[in-house]
Structures are given as structure tokens and as C-alpha cells.
Amino acid sequence: MSIRVYDLAHSRAGDKGNTSNISVICYDAKHWEFLERELTVERVAQAFRHIAKGPIRRYPLRNLRAFNFVIENALAGGVTISLAQDIHGKSYSNVMLAIELPDPK
């Protein structure tokens, strides 16, 4: 059985240069430790392997029941020179939400 990040958390993506910044925010604080254990840098790197070269850093924000993922080399050179349609990578939060994790139940 698996569960999606989408089932436990919401997310928004932003950009700075060629780096994508994606938050993962638990609906309920009780799921924070599960995500801390399962939503690892490695798991996120796997989901973004077609999009970003990395490296990826994860910053825990327990006070906001959240995590901040910073993914480098993710935006085809950055907003000003990117050939992508979604130059800011705003839609990347949906790649994060679609990640499947083992069901905690």
C-alpha cells in the first residue's frame, strides 16, 4: 500500500535563478515525522530525475509543520533564458505532491 504526498500535505513552488524552491506543508502536524522519515532527499531526487540535475537540500521547518526543498539546476538555466513553457517551474509542486510513499497505517 502506498500514500501520496498529496494526501498529507500541500505545496507551492517558486524560483530563484536556476534553483527551484518547493514547500511541503502538512495538513496535520502529526504527519510531519512520517514525512521527515520517508520524504527524503533521495526520494525527491528520484521523482525529479527528468527535470533537475540537483543537488537537492531539505530544510525542516517543524514550527510550520513543513519542509522546504531547494533543488538546484532545475529550471533550464533560469527564468530569463529558459526555453520551457513554465519558466518559473510553478507547476513543479505537482511533481512533489504526486510522490508515492509507503502507507503509514
Added chain:
Amino acid sequence: MRSKDTVRVGSGAGTSDDRMVPALELAERGDIDYLVFECLAERTVSRENLSRSKDPNQGYAPSLHARLRMVLPTCIEKKIRIVSNMGAANPVGGARAARKEAAELGLGDVPVAVVLGDDVSSLVQHKGELRLIENGEPLESILPKMISANAYLGADVVCEALNTGAPIVLSGRVADPSLFLAPMMHEFGWAYDDLAKIAQGTAAGHLLECTASVTGGCFGWPGKKDVPDLARNGFPFADVKADGSIVISKTPDTGGRLDVMTCTEQLIYEIHDPTAYITPDCVLDISTIALTQETSDRVRLANATARPATLTYKVNVGYADGYIGEGEVSYGGIDAVARAKWAAEIVKERLKLQGFTYDDFRVDLIGMSSLHDNLESRPEPYEVRLRMAGRTHNRKAAHAIGFEVRALHMHGPGGAGGACEPRVRDVLAVKSVLLPKNTVNPQVVVEGSL
């Protein structure tokens, strides 16, 4: 109603293309003291520098006219002071345009305090040895193509502009949160060493700088994160007290929602290291912040902390970097994807036969791979739109992409429909350097008489 010891700072724009009417609603019904318009994206100043080089009266944000025409009568009547970076590459020109708008609206002689000194292009001309933050190469590698160089100034000089008493303050490049922090420093006399207050004000500025992002914009998801009456979503403001206590809320009787969830998304947005969000005013730490719902549409921001500001300004250097050309055409029905893929190969071959080369080239099948790539694992849709784009320093090569994609109507696989006109745009690239603050000279001048 709000208490008299509270200053209310409203957010009227989070980009030059932001919606207009919510700013007017905020001015009319929000009982605000300040209305801040943040209107500069990374490359806007570069683009406006090009406008200014064609016409010395231009170079400020073109939306200044419509924005001020809309809110000035209300703001002057209610003594709401306006703070904005709409001066872009020509803050003095913007101030003159603003004064002209005020005069034409019958509001008389409205003085404008202008923040100058962000334009450091002549200064960095002699500093080719500075290293670009993005790739570590020397600045001199892009100096010959440089269009603009602007330091992100801080709240201190904007506060100085507010101290003149002018109803309007216009700047060029100023860090977004600083535009909101400045009125708080002006009202309460906060100094940079009042770190707890500077931290609170900076965090509030960050929450407000994208307007609707805390009121349900860029948030909703049907059935999962519902947003009531999103079509009429309102803009936010901060209620600030001298001790640094802050509550975020929004224009009464507007749509949208403002709660801990919306505020958390915006608080983390584009922060990178949450313990070190560097602005010209401080190094903010959001990992200590507590957001709590006070009442409906009111969220308290508490416990922001910060370290003292760094000794450098971040400078955005804009430069011309060739062209991007693109074209699109659609295929539908049986074997739509196979025909689109074949079409892409034909266009690539035709571009190659003409001797065109590209620094970067991209093929998207819109409906399958344009956002998140990974084409081979996507299910085939009924219809697909082929998009091809390339970056090059040869304008003809850029144009040829859209030209050849459009020609697929007659010269490609069967049943191509709806090609767009060939598109070519100038690339205004941006890289950044750090410049010691003591080499930059922020200053304030006043247009008109106080």
C-alpha cells in the same frame, strides 16, 4: 475597526501585471495608512532601461499610469501614502509622470519623494573582477553586453524618503520586503539594531509582497483546498504595532481566504535556507516563526528572528543574450503523437540543412511533456500540441523555428492544424554580484514642493 496605535500597511501589487481592482478596494474599504505596489520582476529593470534608451522620459513601469489614475483620488482624500518601486529604470521620470497624473485628476501639486542610487551600472563597469554568484565567472565576461546593473536597496533609504512627508515614494530596485518594512521603520522609529522588530517587519513584508498569495490565490484546489469566491479575492494588509506585533488580514467583504495555510505557503515561498533569508535589512530566520489564526481572515505573525544585515548589496546585472524563437502546431485524433514526433524531426532537419545552430533547443509535446518532461512514460492524449523553441545569437535562426513549424501545415505530416505565427523575443538575461554597501550611495530627491 482598528486601534489607534496600529499602523496598517496594505499590499496593492505583487507584480507589474497584477490585478488592479483589489488595490482600489483595499484603498477604499481597507482603512489602510500605506499602499505598497511591488512591480519589478528580475528582468523588468533591464527591459525598462531599453525603453529609456529609446526615450529618456520612459523607463518607469508602464502600469504606473493606470495604477495611479485608479487609486490616487482615494489615496489623497484618505491620506494613504503610496510606496512603490514602479520607478524601475527611471524613478525621476516616474515621479514626473505621477505628478502629471495627479494634476490631471484635479488633485493639485502632489510632491513625490524619489529613491535613487540603485543604478550602479557605471560603478560596476570598473569592477570586472567581481564574481557572478551563479557561476563564479568574472563579471567582465558579461560587461560588454550589460544593459543594466541595479542594487537591491533596503528599507533605510525608503524610510528616509517617507521622512520627507511626500504622499508618494517612488524607487527603482528595492528588495520587495523592504518596501513594506520602510513604513514601519518610519512610523515607529525602528532602527536596524532593533533586530526583533526588523525581523517581524521583514517577515510581514515577505507575506505581503505577492498580494493574493496569502488570500487564496495560487492556492486553491477543488475539493481539497477550496477557496470561497476566488473571483473576488481581496488584497492583504498588515496591522503593525510599535512593539513589533503583527497581524495579517485582508480587505473586508472580499473573496478568498486568509489563514495559516495560505500564509505558510507564502512564508516559505522562494526562501531557500529558512534560517538565512538575506535581505538588505537583515538575515531573517523563519524557523522560529509562529503563525496562529486569531479570527476569520486574521493571522498573527510572531517570533520572527534575524541576524544583522550583511555588508553587501545584491546587484542584478541584466545583459542581452541573443534571441529565443518558438513555434507551435497541433495534431489530433489517430496517431496524433506519432505525427507530432515525426513533424519535430522534420523541422530539426530543415533547420540543420539551413546551417542554423542553437545554444539550447527544446521540443515539447503540450499535453504530455511540456511541464514535467518524461515523455516516454506518459499516456497518449487524444490531441497534442507540438512546441519547438531554441535560443541563439542569430535572429534569423530564431525566426526560422517558428517559420518551419508553421510550414508544417503544407510541408509536414498530414492533418497539422492551428500553427501560431513565428515568435522571436530578445533574451534579457540576469546574473548577480555582491557589492560592498559602502561603495553604493542611496539617496532621496523630491520632485515638486513639499
